[in-house]
Amino acid sequence: MTADxxxxxxVERRSREGAxxxxxxxxxxxxxxxxxxxxxxxxxxxxxxxxxxGGPRRLHxxxxxxxxxxxxxxxxxxxGSLLITVLGLVMVYSASMIQALRYGYPSTYYFRKQLLxxxxxxxxxxxxxxxxxxxxxxxxxxxxxxxxFLMCLVQVPGIGETVNGNTNWISLGGPFQLQPxxxxxxxxxxxxxxxxxxxxxxxLLIQWKHLxxxxxxxxxxxxxxxxxxxxxxxxxxxxxxxxxxLWLAGAPTRLFVGxxxxxxxxxxxxxxTSPNRMSRLGCIAxxxxxxxxxxxxxxxxIYALASGGWFGSGLGASMEKxxxxxxxxxxxxxxxxxxxxxxxGTLSVLALFAALGYAGIRVAGRTEDPFVRFAAGGVTTxxxxxxxxxxxxxxxxxxxxxxPLPLFSYGGSALLPTMxxxxxxISFARSEPGARAALAVRGPGVMSRTMRRFVxxxxxxxx
Numbered sequence: 001m002t003a004d005x006x007x008x009x010x011v012e013r014r015s016r017e018g019a020x021x022x023x024x025x026x027x028x029x030x031x032x033x034x035x036x037x038x039x040x041x042x043x044x045x046x047x048x049x050x051x052x053x054g055g056p057r058r059l060h061x062x063x064x065x066x067x068x069x070x071x072x073x074x075x076x077x078x079x080g081s082l083l084i085t086v087l088g089l090v091m092v093y094s095a096s097m098i099q100a101l102r103y104g105y106p107s108t109y110y111f112r113k114q115l116l117x118x119x120x121x122x123x124x125x126x127x128x129x130x131x132x133x134x135x136x137x138x139x140x141x142x143x144x145x146x147x148x149f150l151m152c153l154v155q156v157p158g159i160g161e162t163v164n165g166n167t168n169w170i171s172l173g174g175p176f177q178l179q180p181x182x183x184x185x186x187x188x189x190x191x192x193x194x195x196x197x198x199x200x201x202x203x204l205l206i207q208w209k210h211l212x213x214x215x216x217x218x219x220x221x222x223x224x225x226x227x228x229x230x231x232x233x234x235x236x237x238x239x240x241x242x243x244x245x246l247w248l249a250g251a252p253t254r255l256f257v258g259x260x261x262x263x264x265x266x267x268x269x270x271x272x273t274s275p276n277r278m279s280r281l282g283c284i285a286x287x288x289x290x291x292x293x294x295x296x297x298x299x300x301x302i303y304a305l306a307s308g309g310w311f312g313s314g315l316g317a318s319m320e321k322x323x324x325x326x327x328x329x330x331x332x333x334x335x336x337x338x339x340x341x342x343x344x345g346t347l348s349v350l351a352l353f354a355a356l357g358y359a360g361i362r363v364a365g366r367t368e369d370p371f372v373r374f375a376a377g378g379v380t381t382x383x384x385x386x387x388x389x390x391x392x393x394x395x396x397x398x399x400x401x402x403x404p405l406p407l408f409s410y411g412g413s414a415l416l417p418t419m420x421x422x423x424x425x426i427s428f429a430r431s432e433p434g435a436r437a438a439l440a441v442r443g444p445g446v447m448s449r450t451m452r453r454f455v456x457x458x459x460x461x462x463x
Contacts, residue, residue, distance in 0.1 A: 069438075070434030070435040071429075071435055071438050071439070072359070072362075073359040073360075073362045073363050073366075074426065074429040074430055074435055076356065076359035077359045077426055078426055080352045080355045080356040080359070081407060081419075084349070084352050084406075084407040085118060085407045087348075087349070087408070088114075088405075088407055088408035088409065089111070089118060090315070092110060092111055092114045092329050092410045093108065094318070094321075094340060095329040095333050095336040096110035096111060096328070096410060099329060102323070110329055110410055113175070113176075113410075114410050116412070117411075117412030117415045118415060120416060121416050121419030124416060124419055125422055125423035127423065128421075128423025128424050129423040129424075129430070130427070131427060133369065133372065133427075133431075137194045137197075137371060139190060140187075140191040140194040141191060141194075143183070143186065143190060144187040144191040147181075147186075148184075148221075150170065150180035150183070151168075151184060152225065153180075154169070154180060154229055155167070155225070155228055159171075160229070161177065164402070165276065166229050166230045166231045166402070167229040167230060168180070168226065168230075168231045176412075177413070179414070181225075181231055181234045182411075182413045182414045182416075182417050183413075183416075183417050184222055184226070184238065185237060185238060185241065185382055185417060185421075186417040188241050188242070188378075191218075192215055192241070192242070192245045192378060193245070193371050193375035196215070196249050196370065196374050197369075200249070205249050205250060208251075211246065211249055211255065212259075216242070219239075223235050223238055226238070230274075232271075232401060232402070233401030233402040234403065236385075236401060236403075237382060237385055237386050239263050239267075240381055241381055241382050243256070243260065243263075244377055244378055244380075244382075245374060245378055246259065247377075248373060248374050248378075280399040280400050283298040283396075283399065284298075284397070284398065284399055285396045287299065296326070297326045297332065297400060298396055298400060300324050300325045300335075301320075301325060301332050301335040301396070302335075302395075302396055303320060303324075303325075304318065304320040304325060304332075304335040304336060305394070305395070307319070307320075307339055308339040308340065308341070308342040308343065308345075308346075309343070310344060311341070311342040311344050312342030312344070312345060313340055314340060315340050315341070317340060318340050319339070320336065329409070330409050330410050330411060331390065331400065331402055331404060331409065332394055333404075334405055334408075335394050337349060349408070353383075353387045357380055359429070360379060360380030360383070360384075361377075363376045363425060363429050363432065364377040367431070369431075376424070376425060379421045379424055380425075382421065383407075383421070386404075387405060390404065390405045391405070407419070
Protein backbone atom coordinates (compact mmCIF):
# COMPACT_ATOMS: atom_id res chain seq x y z
CA MET A 1 0.00 0.00 0.00
CA THR A 2 2.73 2.42 0.88
CA ALA A 3 4.66 1.70 -2.32
CA ASP A 4 1.54 2.17 -4.40
CA UNK A 5 0.84 5.56 -2.73
CA UNK A 6 4.41 6.75 -3.30
CA UNK A 7 4.31 5.79 -6.97
CA UNK A 8 1.00 7.60 -7.42
CA UNK A 9 2.35 10.75 -5.79
CA UNK A 10 5.43 10.69 -8.07
CA VAL A 11 3.30 10.39 -11.18
CA GLU A 12 1.08 13.25 -10.01
CA ARG A 13 4.09 15.52 -9.28
CA ARG A 14 5.66 14.81 -12.67
CA SER A 15 2.38 15.56 -14.39
CA ARG A 16 2.08 18.94 -12.60
CA GLU A 17 5.67 19.89 -13.53
CA GLY A 18 5.06 18.97 -17.16
CA ALA A 19 1.90 21.04 -17.20
CA UNK A 20 3.80 23.99 -15.74
CA UNK A 21 6.34 23.71 -18.51
CA UNK A 22 3.80 23.26 -21.27
CA UNK A 23 1.29 25.99 -20.28
CA UNK A 24 3.59 29.06 -20.82
CA UNK A 25 4.62 27.70 -24.21
CA UNK A 26 0.96 27.35 -25.17
CA UNK A 27 0.21 30.90 -23.98
CA UNK A 28 3.12 32.33 -25.96
CA UNK A 29 2.15 30.38 -29.04
CA UNK A 30 -1.52 31.22 -28.72
CA UNK A 31 -1.11 34.91 -27.82
CA UNK A 32 -0.18 37.77 -30.22
CA UNK A 33 3.50 38.28 -31.05
CA UNK A 34 5.09 41.09 -29.04
CA UNK A 35 8.22 42.88 -30.32
CA UNK A 36 11.07 42.82 -27.82
CA UNK A 37 13.00 45.82 -29.21
CA UNK A 38 11.06 48.73 -27.59
CA UNK A 39 11.79 47.62 -24.03
CA UNK A 40 15.61 47.97 -24.25
CA UNK A 41 15.22 51.26 -26.14
CA UNK A 42 13.03 52.72 -23.38
CA UNK A 43 15.48 51.50 -20.79
CA UNK A 44 18.42 53.07 -22.70
CA UNK A 45 16.53 56.36 -23.00
CA UNK A 46 15.78 56.41 -19.29
CA UNK A 47 19.43 55.65 -18.53
CA UNK A 48 20.65 58.52 -20.69
CA UNK A 49 18.21 60.99 -19.21
CA UNK A 50 18.86 59.91 -15.65
CA UNK A 51 22.64 60.36 -15.90
CA UNK A 52 23.73 63.75 -14.47
CA UNK A 53 26.63 64.01 -16.96
CA GLY A 54 24.73 62.77 -20.00
CA GLY A 55 24.23 66.25 -21.51
CA PRO A 56 27.85 67.45 -21.21
CA ARG A 57 29.13 64.09 -22.44
CA ARG A 58 26.92 64.18 -25.53
CA LEU A 59 28.01 67.77 -26.19
CA HIS A 60 31.66 66.76 -25.83
CA UNK A 61 31.16 63.81 -28.18
CA UNK A 62 29.49 66.03 -30.79
CA UNK A 63 32.25 68.64 -30.58
CA UNK A 64 34.90 65.94 -30.82
CA UNK A 65 33.18 64.43 -33.86
CA UNK A 66 32.95 67.87 -35.50
CA UNK A 67 36.61 68.57 -34.76
CA UNK A 68 37.69 65.23 -36.25
CA UNK A 69 36.02 65.95 -39.58
CA UNK A 70 38.55 66.34 -42.39
CA UNK A 71 37.39 69.85 -43.42
CA UNK A 72 37.21 71.40 -39.95
CA UNK A 73 40.60 73.15 -40.13
CA UNK A 74 39.87 74.31 -43.68
CA UNK A 75 36.61 76.00 -42.68
CA UNK A 76 38.08 77.47 -39.49
CA UNK A 77 40.98 79.09 -41.32
CA UNK A 78 38.89 80.33 -44.23
CA UNK A 79 35.96 81.56 -42.13
CA GLY A 80 38.04 82.97 -39.28
CA SER A 81 40.38 84.96 -41.52
CA LEU A 82 37.46 86.25 -43.59
CA LEU A 83 35.56 87.45 -40.51
CA ILE A 84 38.65 89.10 -39.03
CA THR A 85 39.38 90.92 -42.30
CA VAL A 86 35.79 92.13 -42.80
CA LEU A 87 35.45 93.28 -39.19
CA GLY A 88 38.85 94.94 -39.51
CA LEU A 89 37.68 96.92 -42.55
CA VAL A 90 34.65 98.14 -40.61
CA MET A 91 36.76 99.17 -37.62
CA VAL A 92 39.42 100.82 -39.82
CA TYR A 93 36.72 103.04 -41.31
CA SER A 94 35.26 103.87 -37.91
CA ALA A 95 38.60 104.49 -36.20
CA SER A 96 40.28 106.43 -39.02
CA MET A 97 37.60 108.86 -40.19
CA ILE A 98 38.50 111.55 -37.61
CA GLN A 99 42.21 111.06 -38.23
CA ALA A 100 41.66 111.53 -41.97
CA LEU A 101 39.64 114.70 -41.47
CA ARG A 102 42.34 116.12 -39.19
CA TYR A 103 44.90 115.77 -41.99
CA GLY A 104 42.57 117.29 -44.57
CA TYR A 105 41.66 114.01 -46.30
CA PRO A 106 38.16 112.64 -46.99
CA SER A 107 36.74 110.56 -44.15
CA THR A 108 37.07 107.38 -46.26
CA TYR A 109 40.73 107.99 -47.16
CA TYR A 110 42.28 105.25 -45.01
CA PHE A 111 39.35 102.91 -45.55
CA ARG A 112 39.70 103.03 -49.34
CA LYS A 113 43.42 102.28 -49.16
CA GLN A 114 42.76 99.37 -46.81
CA LEU A 115 39.98 98.09 -49.06
CA LEU A 116 42.33 98.18 -52.05
CA UNK A 117 44.96 96.27 -50.07
CA UNK A 118 42.33 93.72 -49.02
CA UNK A 119 41.29 93.22 -52.65
CA UNK A 120 44.90 92.62 -53.72
CA UNK A 121 45.42 90.42 -50.67
CA UNK A 122 42.38 88.33 -51.64
CA UNK A 123 43.99 87.63 -55.01
CA UNK A 124 47.20 86.63 -53.24
CA UNK A 125 45.25 84.42 -50.81
CA UNK A 126 43.43 82.58 -53.60
CA UNK A 127 46.68 82.17 -55.56
CA UNK A 128 48.52 80.79 -52.53
CA UNK A 129 45.62 78.45 -51.71
CA UNK A 130 45.74 76.94 -55.22
CA UNK A 131 49.52 76.68 -55.52
CA UNK A 132 51.09 73.25 -55.13
CA UNK A 133 53.61 72.72 -52.36
CA UNK A 134 56.48 72.52 -54.86
CA UNK A 135 55.76 76.04 -56.06
CA UNK A 136 55.64 77.34 -52.48
CA UNK A 137 59.07 75.87 -51.89
CA UNK A 138 60.36 77.33 -55.15
CA UNK A 139 59.34 80.81 -53.97
CA UNK A 140 61.37 80.57 -50.75
CA UNK A 141 64.77 81.73 -51.95
CA UNK A 142 63.60 84.45 -54.40
CA UNK A 143 61.33 85.92 -51.75
CA UNK A 144 64.10 85.94 -49.14
CA UNK A 145 66.60 87.57 -51.51
CA UNK A 146 64.02 90.15 -52.58
CA UNK A 147 63.13 91.03 -48.99
CA UNK A 148 66.79 91.38 -47.98
CA PHE A 149 67.48 93.57 -51.01
CA LEU A 150 64.56 95.89 -50.19
CA MET A 151 65.61 96.09 -46.54
CA CYS A 152 69.06 97.16 -47.68
CA LEU A 153 67.50 99.83 -49.90
CA VAL A 154 65.69 101.23 -46.86
CA GLN A 155 69.05 102.23 -45.38
CA VAL A 156 70.07 104.15 -48.51
CA PRO A 157 69.66 107.92 -47.95
CA GLY A 158 66.95 109.37 -50.15
CA ILE A 159 65.16 106.03 -50.59
CA GLY A 160 64.23 105.00 -47.07
CA GLU A 161 61.59 107.00 -45.21
CA THR A 162 61.16 107.51 -41.47
CA VAL A 163 57.72 107.01 -39.93
CA ASN A 164 57.18 107.45 -36.17
CA GLY A 165 60.91 107.26 -35.52
CA ASN A 166 61.49 104.04 -37.51
CA THR A 167 63.29 104.07 -40.87
CA ASN A 168 61.71 100.98 -42.44
CA TRP A 169 59.68 102.37 -45.33
CA ILE A 170 60.13 102.89 -49.08
CA SER A 171 57.95 105.36 -50.94
CA LEU A 172 56.14 103.94 -53.98
CA GLY A 173 54.90 107.30 -55.18
CA GLY A 174 51.90 109.28 -54.04
CA PRO A 175 50.27 108.12 -50.81
CA PHE A 176 51.59 104.53 -51.08
CA GLN A 177 54.50 103.19 -49.06
CA LEU A 178 56.07 99.76 -48.65
CA GLN A 179 57.51 98.23 -45.50
CA PRO A 180 59.91 95.46 -46.62
CA UNK A 181 60.29 94.03 -43.12
CA UNK A 182 56.67 92.81 -43.26
CA UNK A 183 57.54 90.68 -46.28
CA UNK A 184 60.60 89.49 -44.39
CA UNK A 185 58.28 87.56 -42.05
CA UNK A 186 56.80 85.58 -44.93
CA UNK A 187 60.23 85.08 -46.48
CA UNK A 188 61.68 83.70 -43.24
CA UNK A 189 58.79 81.26 -42.84
CA UNK A 190 59.05 79.84 -46.36
CA UNK A 191 62.85 79.77 -46.50
CA UNK A 192 63.23 78.32 -43.00
CA UNK A 193 60.57 75.66 -43.66
CA UNK A 194 62.23 74.63 -46.96
CA UNK A 195 65.68 74.54 -45.36
CA UNK A 196 64.60 72.42 -42.40
CA UNK A 197 62.51 70.12 -44.61
CA UNK A 198 65.46 69.33 -46.86
CA UNK A 199 67.64 68.60 -43.85
CA UNK A 200 64.88 66.48 -42.32
CA UNK A 201 64.69 64.37 -45.47
CA UNK A 202 68.43 63.68 -45.12
CA UNK A 203 68.11 63.00 -41.36
CA LEU A 204 70.48 65.86 -40.51
CA LEU A 205 68.41 67.60 -37.86
CA ILE A 206 69.74 65.30 -35.16
CA GLN A 207 72.99 67.30 -35.29
CA TRP A 208 72.94 70.66 -33.55
CA LYS A 209 75.05 72.41 -36.20
CA HIS A 210 72.51 71.59 -38.90
CA LEU A 211 69.76 72.95 -36.69
CA UNK A 212 71.50 76.30 -36.26
CA UNK A 213 73.43 76.80 -39.51
CA UNK A 214 72.48 78.61 -41.66
CA UNK A 215 69.03 79.26 -40.13
CA UNK A 216 70.17 81.29 -37.12
CA UNK A 217 72.91 83.36 -38.87
CA UNK A 218 70.59 84.35 -41.74
CA UNK A 219 67.81 85.23 -39.31
CA UNK A 220 70.18 87.38 -37.27
CA UNK A 221 71.27 89.14 -40.47
CA UNK A 222 67.65 89.99 -41.24
CA UNK A 223 67.12 91.11 -37.65
CA UNK A 224 70.15 93.37 -37.90
CA UNK A 225 68.81 95.05 -41.04
CA UNK A 226 65.49 95.70 -39.31
CA UNK A 227 67.12 96.99 -36.13
CA UNK A 228 69.14 99.48 -38.21
CA UNK A 229 65.81 101.17 -38.84
CA UNK A 230 64.81 100.97 -35.18
CA UNK A 231 61.80 98.63 -35.56
CA UNK A 232 61.90 96.62 -32.35
CA UNK A 233 58.40 95.19 -32.75
CA UNK A 234 59.04 93.46 -36.08
CA UNK A 235 62.33 92.13 -34.67
CA UNK A 236 60.40 90.43 -31.85
CA UNK A 237 58.01 88.80 -34.34
CA UNK A 238 60.86 87.43 -36.46
CA UNK A 239 62.55 86.10 -33.33
CA UNK A 240 59.32 84.32 -32.38
CA UNK A 241 59.19 82.74 -35.87
CA UNK A 242 62.78 81.53 -35.44
CA UNK A 243 61.99 79.92 -32.09
CA UNK A 244 58.85 78.34 -33.52
CA UNK A 245 60.83 76.74 -36.36
CA LEU A 246 63.48 75.45 -33.95
CA TRP A 247 60.79 74.01 -31.68
CA LEU A 248 59.10 72.21 -34.58
CA ALA A 249 62.48 70.90 -35.75
CA GLY A 250 62.96 69.20 -32.38
CA ALA A 251 65.77 71.35 -31.01
CA PRO A 252 67.00 70.04 -27.64
CA THR A 253 66.16 72.06 -24.57
CA ARG A 254 69.71 73.19 -23.88
CA LEU A 255 70.13 74.44 -27.44
CA PHE A 256 66.77 76.16 -27.34
CA VAL A 257 67.56 77.83 -24.02
CA GLY A 258 70.96 78.93 -25.33
CA UNK A 259 69.52 80.66 -28.38
CA UNK A 260 66.76 82.19 -26.27
CA UNK A 261 69.29 83.50 -23.77
CA UNK A 262 71.36 85.09 -26.53
CA UNK A 263 68.31 86.75 -28.05
CA UNK A 264 67.18 87.99 -24.64
CA UNK A 265 70.61 89.51 -23.99
CA UNK A 266 70.58 91.33 -27.32
CA UNK A 267 67.05 92.57 -26.64
CA UNK A 268 68.13 93.87 -23.23
CA UNK A 269 70.99 95.83 -24.84
CA UNK A 270 68.65 97.25 -27.49
CA UNK A 271 66.18 98.41 -24.85
CA UNK A 272 68.78 99.68 -22.40
CA THR A 273 70.50 101.86 -24.99
CA SER A 274 67.28 103.53 -26.18
CA PRO A 275 65.44 106.03 -23.91
CA ASN A 276 62.31 105.65 -26.04
CA ARG A 277 62.18 101.88 -25.48
CA MET A 278 62.93 102.30 -21.78
CA SER A 279 60.00 104.69 -21.45
CA ARG A 280 57.71 102.21 -23.19
CA LEU A 281 58.84 99.51 -20.81
CA GLY A 282 57.97 101.76 -17.89
CA CYS A 283 54.39 102.24 -19.18
CA ILE A 284 53.33 98.67 -18.48
CA ALA A 285 50.16 98.72 -16.34
CA UNK A 286 50.35 102.52 -16.14
CA UNK A 287 47.25 104.35 -14.88
CA UNK A 288 48.62 107.89 -15.26
CA UNK A 289 50.19 109.58 -18.31
CA UNK A 290 53.24 110.43 -16.19
CA UNK A 291 55.75 113.20 -16.66
CA UNK A 292 55.81 114.68 -20.18
CA UNK A 293 52.84 112.41 -21.00
CA UNK A 294 55.18 109.56 -21.91
CA UNK A 295 52.46 106.99 -21.14
CA UNK A 296 49.66 108.95 -22.84
CA UNK A 297 48.92 106.33 -25.49
CA UNK A 298 48.94 103.38 -23.09
CA UNK A 299 46.68 105.11 -20.56
CA UNK A 300 44.14 106.31 -23.14
CA UNK A 301 44.00 102.82 -24.59
CA ILE A 302 42.87 101.61 -21.17
CA TYR A 303 40.38 104.49 -20.99
CA ALA A 304 38.87 103.41 -24.30
CA LEU A 305 38.49 99.80 -23.18
CA ALA A 306 37.08 100.80 -19.79
CA SER A 307 34.40 103.05 -21.27
CA GLY A 308 33.11 100.37 -23.62
CA GLY A 309 31.27 98.28 -21.04
CA TRP A 310 29.61 95.05 -22.05
CA PHE A 311 28.34 96.01 -25.50
CA GLY A 312 30.13 99.29 -26.25
CA SER A 313 28.98 102.79 -27.01
CA GLY A 314 28.00 101.90 -30.57
CA LEU A 315 29.78 101.68 -33.89
CA GLY A 316 31.35 105.05 -34.73
CA ALA A 317 30.64 106.52 -31.28
CA SER A 318 34.16 106.34 -29.86
CA MET A 319 35.35 109.43 -28.00
CA GLU A 320 39.03 108.51 -27.71
CA LYS A 321 39.56 108.60 -31.48
CA UNK A 322 38.83 112.35 -31.47
CA UNK A 323 42.49 113.18 -30.95
CA UNK A 324 42.98 111.62 -27.51
CA UNK A 325 44.28 108.21 -28.62
CA UNK A 326 47.30 108.18 -30.98
CA UNK A 327 47.25 105.66 -33.83
CA UNK A 328 43.60 104.63 -33.32
CA UNK A 329 43.40 102.78 -36.67
CA UNK A 330 46.75 100.96 -36.55
CA UNK A 331 48.44 99.86 -33.32
CA UNK A 332 45.50 100.67 -31.03
CA UNK A 333 42.53 99.68 -33.16
CA UNK A 334 41.71 96.99 -30.59
CA UNK A 335 41.11 99.75 -28.02
CA UNK A 336 38.62 101.52 -30.32
CA UNK A 337 36.95 98.14 -30.92
CA UNK A 338 36.54 97.69 -27.17
CA UNK A 339 35.08 101.19 -26.79
CA UNK A 340 32.58 100.87 -29.64
CA UNK A 341 31.70 97.16 -29.50
CA UNK A 342 32.40 96.52 -25.82
CA UNK A 343 33.56 93.34 -24.17
CA UNK A 344 31.42 91.28 -26.55
CA GLY A 345 33.30 92.69 -29.55
CA THR A 346 36.78 92.21 -28.10
CA LEU A 347 36.01 88.66 -26.99
CA SER A 348 34.73 87.89 -30.48
CA VAL A 349 38.02 89.08 -31.97
CA LEU A 350 39.97 87.00 -29.46
CA ALA A 351 37.84 83.93 -30.24
CA LEU A 352 38.48 84.32 -33.97
CA PHE A 353 42.24 84.53 -33.46
CA ALA A 354 42.11 81.54 -31.10
CA ALA A 355 40.21 79.48 -33.69
CA LEU A 356 42.69 80.51 -36.39
CA GLY A 357 45.67 79.56 -34.23
CA TYR A 358 44.12 76.27 -33.15
CA ALA A 359 43.38 75.30 -36.76
CA GLY A 360 46.96 76.13 -37.74
CA ILE A 361 48.26 73.87 -34.98
CA ARG A 362 46.01 71.06 -36.22
CA VAL A 363 47.30 71.43 -39.79
CA ALA A 364 50.91 71.35 -38.57
CA GLY A 365 50.26 68.34 -36.33
CA ARG A 366 48.40 66.11 -38.80
CA THR A 367 50.62 66.35 -41.85
CA GLU A 368 53.43 63.97 -42.77
CA ASP A 369 55.18 66.47 -45.07
CA PRO A 370 58.03 68.18 -43.17
CA PHE A 371 57.76 71.38 -45.23
CA VAL A 372 54.02 71.67 -44.55
CA ARG A 373 54.60 71.09 -40.85
CA PHE A 374 57.33 73.74 -40.58
CA ALA A 375 55.54 76.29 -42.78
CA ALA A 376 52.17 75.88 -41.06
CA GLY A 377 53.81 76.09 -37.64
CA GLY A 378 55.80 79.16 -38.66
CA VAL A 379 52.73 81.00 -39.99
CA THR A 380 50.73 80.10 -36.88
CA THR A 381 53.54 81.31 -34.62
CA UNK A 382 53.81 84.54 -36.60
CA UNK A 383 50.10 85.46 -36.49
CA UNK A 384 49.56 84.31 -32.91
CA UNK A 385 52.64 86.04 -31.50
CA UNK A 386 51.84 89.29 -33.29
CA UNK A 387 48.24 89.25 -32.07
CA UNK A 388 49.36 88.57 -28.49
CA UNK A 389 51.94 91.38 -28.58
CA UNK A 390 49.48 93.90 -30.02
CA UNK A 391 46.58 93.04 -27.71
CA UNK A 392 48.89 92.74 -24.70
CA UNK A 393 50.18 96.27 -25.33
CA UNK A 394 46.63 97.64 -25.58
CA UNK A 395 45.68 95.91 -22.32
CA UNK A 396 48.75 97.33 -20.58
CA UNK A 397 50.30 93.91 -20.01
CA UNK A 398 53.20 94.35 -22.47
CA UNK A 399 55.21 97.33 -23.68
CA UNK A 400 54.00 99.08 -26.81
CA UNK A 401 55.91 97.43 -29.65
CA UNK A 402 54.33 99.22 -32.60
CA UNK A 403 53.10 96.09 -34.39
CA PRO A 404 49.66 95.98 -36.05
CA LEU A 405 46.95 93.46 -35.27
CA PRO A 406 47.12 90.88 -38.10
CA LEU A 407 44.35 91.16 -40.72
CA PHE A 408 42.66 93.78 -38.55
CA SER A 409 44.75 96.95 -38.31
CA TYR A 410 45.27 99.47 -41.07
CA GLY A 411 48.32 98.90 -43.25
CA GLY A 412 48.64 97.33 -46.68
CA SER A 413 52.27 96.28 -46.19
CA ALA A 414 51.20 94.12 -43.25
CA LEU A 415 47.96 92.89 -44.80
CA LEU A 416 49.36 91.56 -48.10
CA PRO A 417 51.94 89.05 -46.76
CA THR A 418 49.56 88.01 -43.98
CA MET A 419 46.80 87.14 -46.45
CA UNK A 420 49.31 85.20 -48.57
CA UNK A 421 50.27 83.30 -45.41
CA UNK A 422 46.60 82.55 -44.75
CA UNK A 423 46.42 81.17 -48.30
CA UNK A 424 49.32 78.89 -47.38
CA UNK A 425 47.38 77.53 -44.41
CA ILE A 426 44.27 77.01 -46.56
CA SER A 427 46.33 75.11 -49.13
CA PHE A 428 47.82 72.91 -46.42
CA ALA A 429 44.41 72.32 -44.81
CA ARG A 430 43.01 71.19 -48.17
CA SER A 431 45.75 68.55 -48.37
CA GLU A 432 44.93 67.00 -44.96
CA PRO A 433 44.10 63.28 -44.96
CA GLY A 434 40.51 62.98 -46.14
CA ALA A 435 40.07 66.71 -46.87
CA ARG A 436 40.87 66.44 -50.58
CA ALA A 437 38.42 63.57 -51.00
CA ALA A 438 35.72 65.44 -49.09
CA LEU A 439 36.18 68.51 -51.28
CA ALA A 440 36.07 66.40 -54.44
CA VAL A 441 32.68 64.99 -53.43
CA ARG A 442 31.21 68.48 -53.11
CA GLY A 443 30.73 69.33 -56.76
CA PRO A 444 29.32 72.63 -58.05
CA GLY A 445 25.77 71.29 -58.18
CA VAL A 446 25.64 69.75 -54.72
CA MET A 447 24.08 72.79 -53.03
CA SER A 448 21.35 73.27 -55.66
CA ARG A 449 20.44 69.57 -55.68
CA THR A 450 20.22 69.56 -51.91
CA MET A 451 17.89 72.58 -51.91
CA ARG A 452 15.65 71.00 -54.57
CA ARG A 453 15.32 67.80 -52.54
CA PHE A 454 14.57 69.84 -49.44
CA VAL A 455 11.76 71.78 -51.18
CA UNK A 456 10.23 68.66 -52.70
CA UNK A 457 10.21 66.89 -49.38
CA UNK A 458 8.18 69.61 -47.64
CA UNK A 459 4.36 69.76 -47.66
CA UNK A 460 2.87 71.99 -50.35
CA UNK A 461 1.55 74.44 -47.77
CA UNK A 462 5.10 75.11 -46.46
CA UNK A 463 6.79 75.78 -49.81
